[in-house]
Amino acid sequence: MDSPLMKLLHLDSSIQGDASASRHLSAAVVDRLQALHPALDIAYRDLAADPLPHIVPAGFATPEAAALLDQFLAADILVIGAPMYNFGLPSQLKAWFDHILVAGRTFRYTEAGAEGLAGGKRAIVALSRGGFYSEGHPGAAFEHAQSHIGGMLGFIGIQPEFVVAEGVAFGPEQRAAAIAAAEAHIATLEPVALRTAA
Template identity: 40%
Template structure:
């Protein structure tokens, strides 16, 4: 078994999403002591935004790659293979300006590959990346309902992972982190209860 942990918060020790990914990782490693834990910190080691070379590296057959694309292919494909090799994926996803950090979006862009993680048919899109549990550690400074049009963080992630076929998807959320320590403590307590049930 492999557990993949992804962090994207830029706020270091103050990060609530990183505190959540710590707790979620601890929960699953204690339940699966023989599992291999793989960490990818998108702030310490950011992925560049995709460009024509990286897009072609991911979306075209290796035998067609010219020199620059061939050079990019191993690192680009490694991100995708790391995800496919994982049985549990833990993602730290704070809300930044009503969406997700651009570092996390760059990672998602490596997972959305036609013919690999999804395909189109006469009946519509079909996800090909199921068979794994994805747990998203969500933190938000305010409080948002799922119906709010301004909420483009969790809705984006839910849409994306369902599109590529992930049907075992969970959110552990701490909201109102901008309201002060007491509110954060209350939110973390509730999050711990959610994690215990995963």
């Protein structure tokens, strides 16, 4: 039985508005999870329309930064819509991560190395790429969006799932096929196990 306290944080970062493949897919992920868990408490932020400031030395001490971090830590589920721009993630999304990767809150350094402190969350990233950058393609060496997002989330203890649509700039037929394949993947997403209290 679902708990009404299960929280989902939904982020979009594309500048393409309604034409965005990543926005379409992140919304489909949320719809799927909401169908599985009708009691979800969903918070949404459009990082393109409502961008965060880039981090400066005083940035971690602002009320906005504290609220962002608290919102993230309270979430059971993270859904991110992320296009690949110029081989990497949008700067708006990177700014959000810069507010979230905070020593002592989401990770710490130990004698054995870095330790993530934000584990126990489920993260699903809806990633779109205009070209072909998956393994086996000539452009694979230039893929720095999925690897960067996966690395940052992994560093704080979260192993993300990726729903990828690539080649979306290669004409309407390829775009439709890529999105359809990603939607088929989304349709197989399983329910989320709610975190247990420590």
